[in-house]
Amino acid sequence: MSVLAYVESFKGKVKKNAFEIVSYSSELAKKLDTDLVTLILNVNDTSELNKYGASKILKVTNPNLDSFDAKLFANVIAQAAKTTNSNHIVLSSSLNTKYMAPLLSIELDAGYLSNVVELPSSLSPFTIKRTSFTNKAFCDSTIDSEVKIIGLSSNAFGLLENNTESLVEDFNPSLIEKKITINSTEKVSGKISIADADIVVSGGRGLKGPENWNIIEELAETLGAATACSKPVSDMGWRPHSEHVGQTGKPVAANLYIAIGISGAIQHLAGINSSKIKVVINNDPEAPFFKAADYGVVGDAFDVVPRLTEKLKAFKA
Amino acid sequence: MKILVCISHVPDTTSKINFTEGDTVFDSQGVQYVINPNDEFGLTRAMWFKEKQNATIDVINVGKSNTEPTLRKTLAIGADKAIRIDSEPIDGSFVAREIAEYIKSNNYDLIIAGRESIDYNGAMVPGLIAGLLQINFVTNCTKLEIDNNTATIEREIDGGKEILSCELPLIIGGQKGLVEESDLRIPNMRGIMQARQKPLEVIPSSNSSSKTKSIKFYKPDPREEVKLVSPDNLDQLIDLLYNEAKVL
Ligand SMILES: Cc1cc2nc3c(=O)[nH]c(=O)nc-3n(C[C@H](O)[C@H](O)[C@H](O)COP(=O)(O)OP(=O)(O)OC[C@H]3O[C@@H](n4cnc5c(N)ncnc54)[C@H](O)[C@@H]3O)c2cc1C
Numbered sequence: 001m002s003v004l005a006y007v008e009s010f011k012g013k014v015k016k017n018a019f020e021i022v023s024y025s026s027e028l029a030k031k032l033d034t035d036l037v038t039l040i041l042n043v044n045d046t047s048e049l050n051k052y053g054a055s056k057i058l059k060v061t062n063p064n065l066d067s068f069d070a071k072l073f074a075n076v077i078a079q080a081a082k083t084t085n086s087n088h089i090v091l092s093s094s095l096n097t098k099y100m101a102p103l104l105s106i107e108l109d110a111g112y113l114s115n116v117v118e119l120p121s122s123l124s125p126f127t128i129k130r131t132s133f134t135n136k137a138f139c140d141s142t143i144d145s146e147v148k149i150i151g152l153s154s155n156a157f158g159l160l161e162n163n164t165e166s167l168v169e170d171f172n173p174s175l176i177e178k179k180i181t182i183n184s185t186e187k188v189s190g191k192i193s194i195a196d197a198d199i200v201v202s203g204g205r206g207l208k209g210p211e212n213w214n215i216i217e218e219l220a221e222t223l224g225a226a227t228a229c230s231k232p233v234s235d236m237g238w239r240p241h242s243e244h245v246g247q248t249g250k251p252v253a254a255n256l257y258i259a260i261g262i263s264g265a266i267q268h269l270a271g272i273n274s275s276k277i278k279v280v281i282n283n284d285p286e287a288p289f290f291k292a293a294d295y296g297v298v299g300d301a302f303d304v305v306p307r308l309t310e311k312l313k314a315f316k317a
Numbered sequence: 318m319k320i321l322v323c324i325s326h327v328p329d330t331t332s333k334i335n336f337t338e339g340d341t342v343f344d345s346q347g348v349q350y351v352i353n354p355n356d357e358f359g360l361t362r363a364m365w366f367k368e369k370q371n372a373t374i375d376v377i378n379v380g381k382s383n384t385e386p387t388l389r390k391t392l393a394i395g396a397d398k399a400i401r402i403d404s405e406p407i408d409g410s411f412v413a414r415e416i417a418e419y420i421k422s423n424n425y426d427l428i429i430a431g432r433e434s435i436d437y438n439g440a441m442v443p444g445l446i447a448g449l450l451q452i453n454f455v456t457n458c459t460k461l462e463i464d465n466n467t468a469t470i471e472r473e474i475d476g477g478k479e480i481l482s483c484e485l486p487l488i489i490g491g492q493k494g495l496v497e498e499s500d501l502r503i504p505n506m507r508g509i510m511q512a513r514q515k516p517l518e519v520i521p522s523s524n525s526s527s528k529t530k531s532i533k534f535y536k537p538d539p540r541e542e543v544k545l546v547s548p549d550n551l552d553q554l555i556d557l558l559y560n561e562a563k564v565l
Pocket residue numbers: 203204205206207229230231232233244245246247248249260261262263264265266267268271281282283284287299300301302330354
């Protein structure tokens with residue numbers, strides 16, 4: 001019996017969310033009084049994982065796993081779970097992993113819960129807290145099957161340093177045939193995606209038009225943040241659909257969410273509620289966002305935002 | 318082409334969420350129900366297949382009789398037949414098993430579900446159906462075209478998109494992009510009249526197993542009041558974010 005943490009990689013390096021997955025899994029393993037095995041695909045240097053408690057690493061190297069295929073990856077992870085006799089599998093909530101997780105749960109006949117935000121509150125019955133109703137509520141859920149899959153919501157647990165020596169072992173799974181062909185992939189290069197970002201700077205209709213987005217972009221660049229927007233902004237074509245956040249758009253689980261010229265409608269808040277700290281900049285003190293935020297500035301975005309950016313530049317320097 | 322659209326019946330996005338019976342059950346008092354937004358995009362895309370490529374559309378829901386108005390609405394929009402599997406939707410694995418059983422005896426070329434429901438938020442039902450039936454599966458679909466037996470799909474990925482192709486049968490998790498909001502259809506009088514004549518079959522549950530249970534719900538703790546910072550004192554904001562919130 002062990003805990004299996006699957007962490008994603010990109011171009012030979014583990015993705016940033018790996019450290020949170022390993023931190024969580026290592027605490028879970030302690031709670032279950034068992035070992036942690038961390039599975040990685042096509043990563044050269046695994047040393048960064050030691051810091052968070054990855055005591056045993058199962059390393060797969062195979063160029064056929066360079067591009068993602070949900071069914072193939074689910075099958076590889078299932079083989080790793082069986083080989084290591086793992087009854088608890090921990091996954092991230094990236095788009096690819098959420099795509100793959102249900103397929104893995106069928107392969108292992110496992111119960112799967114997504115959007116998990118904490119360690120289990122009880123081991124028997126295995127009870128764990130997750131978000132539901134698009135972050136408007138939490139739910140304690142049990143997993144009743146022997147094998148359990150936990151999809152951890154991003155930034156829900158944080159990082160926990162726990163230096164260990166890692167034992168690295170090679171693993172050679174057999175690969176099933178791919179049924180889905182990738183014709184092309186388009187990544188917006190040089191931009192931080194909302195899913196990967198610690199900080200998100202988001203603009204609403206209060207910005208009046210796409211030509212004013214430079215103030216959002218400069219603030220985001222200064223903070224190393226991703227940019228996002230409210231629904232009407234993407235509906236009007238001011239910004240791409242991929243930036244639309246909220247209940248019917250993307251969820252944002254960042255450490256810091258800065259909302260500029262966004263009123264704070266219930267559908268918008270639902271999607272960003274699980275962000276840790278929320279800052280609102282709005283010229284209407286009655287805007288509902290002030291009820292949902294940690295910090296607020298009542299003021300004109302066109303005045304406040306450029307000055308804030310200048311001050312942050314000085315602060316960072 | 319035979320299409321099945323999975324319809325989840327969910328509280329309207331403006332609903333305030335409350336619970337009853339010792340916080341074990343969602344309180345539906347005064348709540349308006351709608352077609353799950355991701356499913357509505359899928360249904361509308363299915364309508365285009367019906368109009369341009371002669372497809373037939375069945376819709377399916379696992380739920381009790383209170384979901385029937387939602388199913389009638391899908392018929393008024395233009396689906397040909399609705400199926401309700403008569404059971405509480407216990408969890409994602411239960412719902413997927415129930416729907417997979419139905420598909421086994423009714424072969425579809427294309428099954429359209431949503432990327433995720435806005436109530437349970439599992440993002441798992443379509444993937445589980447795919448796994449159970451061993452058919453192709455793509456989620457986060459933002460475009461879908463079908464030519465003979467081949468599907469071409471645009472899918473959102475973290476930080477971009479990709480174009481995929483595969484053979485039918487296929488199940489997708491759809492989202493906005495399949496069609497736009499402006500393409501969504503409001504049932505007209507004729508549609509509503511016709512819907513009354515269309516079949517809404519109620520079939521018994523096959524008593525599938527479930528693997529998880531929701532045992533208790535609660536709402537986030539009430540937040541502390543917002544701390545207001547004067548626009549003339551933005552240094553204070555930076556100080557709070559750095560020293561108090563520790564997020565810079
Ligand atoms: C089914 C459904 C689903 C939805 N899903 C989503 C969703 O996922 N995400 C989402 O965002 N919305 C969603 N909405 C829309 C939502 O209800 C709101 O309409 C939307 O969030 C409002 O966007 P906004 O705050 O940018 O614009 P507005 O509500 O117009 O707010 C603009 C704000 O800017 C402020 N402002 C104006 N000028 C300035 C200035 N110079 N400086 C500073 N502030 C200024 C105003 O005071 C105001 O508060 C949904 C709606 C429906 C019906």
